Amino acid sequence: ICKPTKDSHVAILAFPFGTHAAPLLSITRRLATASPTTLFSFFNTSQSNSSLFPSSDLPSNIRVHDVADGVPEGYVFSGRPQEAIELFLVAAPESFRKAISSAENDAGKKVTCLLTDAFFWFASDMAAEMKATWVAFWTAGPNSLSVHLYTDLIRQSAREKDGCMEETLGFISGMEKVRVKDTPEGVVFGNLDSVFSDTLHRMGLALPRANAVFINSFEEIDNTLTNNLKSEFKLYLNIGPLALLSSTSASQSVQEDPHGCLAWIKKQRTASVAYVSFGSVMTPPPGELVAIAEGLESSKVPFIWSLKEKSMVQLPKGFLERTREQGIVVPWVPQVELLKHEATGVFVTHCGWNSVLESVSGGVPMICRPFFGDQRLNGRAVEVVWEIGMTIIDGVFTKDGLEKCLDKVLVQDDGKKMKSNAKKLREQAHQAVSVNGSSVENFKVLLDAVVNILN
Ligand code: UDP
Helix, strand or coil, rough: CCCCCCHHHHEECCCCCCHHHHHHHHHHHHHHCCCCCEEEHHHHHHHHHHCCCCCCCCCCEEEEECCCCCCCCCCCCCCCCHHHHHHHHHHHHHHHHHHHHHHHHHHHHCCEEEEEEECCCCCCHHHHHHHHHEEEEEECHHHHHHHHCCCCHHHHHHEEEEEEEECCCCCCCCCCCEEEHHHCCCCCCCCCHHHHHHHHHHHHCCCCCCCEEEEECHHHHHHHHHHHCCCCCCCCCEEECCCCCCCCCCCCCCCCCCCCCHHHHHCCCCCEEEECCCCCCCCCCCHHHHHHHHHHHHHHCCEECCCCCHHHHHCCCCHHHHHHCCCECCCCHHHHHHHHCEEEEEEECCCHHHHHHHHHHHCCCCCCCCCCCCCHHHHHHHHCCCCCEEEEEECCCCHHHHHHHHHHHCCHHHHHHHHHHHHHHHHHHHHHHCCCCCCHHHHHHHHHHHHCEEE
16 A cells, blocks of 8 residues: 655765765656656765765755764764775664654654665664565675675585586576676675675665665666576666766766866767776776886777876876877766767776666777676676676786787677677667666656655
8 A cells, every 4th residue: 555655764874985876866856757756865975975965956846965974073983995895884884773763853744755875774774663664785796786685695605615606606596707806805705794894785685675765877887687686686776877867877966077188079979989997996006107108009999098196107208299199198088978979989897787887878889808796697697697708817917918809899890799699789788778778667667766765
């Protein structure tokens, strides 16, 4: 039984690191526009909020709240990887509880739905206590969602197979081509007891209890995986690719182009340009940065390289001057727009989910250099499931390896096959977000799940 939506109050709980909060905000905007009588309270750390809200063009039914970042007063960072993430996660249940309760008092409306980053497994109990629904957003792809859902099973199988890294996950429907070594750290290898590994493990156990789980992808990208996840969750909704729904990337609401990349690419030949980027978190080690620069230069391929300002000093001496006519190196590019441009011929990527899906949306084949987390899984899908790209030769950048890969993808027959597969996938992605497309229909179901109050 559904009550009228005007009483509903949705609390959105964002994860303030990497490319997580921005896509959640972009979905919140769409939901808020579609349901103007519902109040949406967006909870995120002040630091992440300040990068998300440079302007104040929010629908009036979205209210933004700061939550604690979990860093104790006077705390000195030791430099451990993921330290800030762990501090945040440990404090998160309490931080969110406090902030929600004060927002409820301010608004005079009890929260009726928790719409959270899927990492927040504790939202399951929180929602039960609050008599609210729980709707979870998995910000990466279906393959990594599947790995976290079946972590216990994968661990058990790895024990039986004596930890063989080449074994495939054939016992999970849709994961037949994935090897143990492709899984993220913290599932079978790496630190299984870290706060982060534990969070993902608990998440996998909790998500089947969520009223709905949704992701930025489209069903047809992998029907077997989609059907299997549909059988595991109460509702499993693919609502993407977000990159095709508006001209926004997952990480920026406006595709700003302060460095003139679009003007530059307009002058290039069809499918000739290599676009190089490793997302918002990762920068390759200095030796690999040099190899990329040397490989690009000797290949003579026109390039756009998104490289953080602080890493530019690592480039070989004279590289920028020598390649002035060949390419540009800038600290930020309008990635979605670049990947949609016909001159882009290949994307050299770390295989973050948003990047991969944006490349699929643009029909651009990829050269993959995954580093950590779900990136190896995404790279594996690119290479052997969809056959729309290849892993960098030897797994790390070398001058010769990059040159050979660029030649393979941009010139050789292998590349033509990748390109044609990528174009087919792009077609399916476009259909999913067209009238009556699967993602459009799923968004309506999501809206219902979020704004209707269940009795
Ligand atoms: N991005 C961009 N311009 C850049 C670099 C990155 O617009 O110069 C965007 C890109 O479009 C994507 C996001 O940043 O939406 C990166 O997300 P992804 O999941 O690929 O990687 P992460 O940042 O989480 O490692």
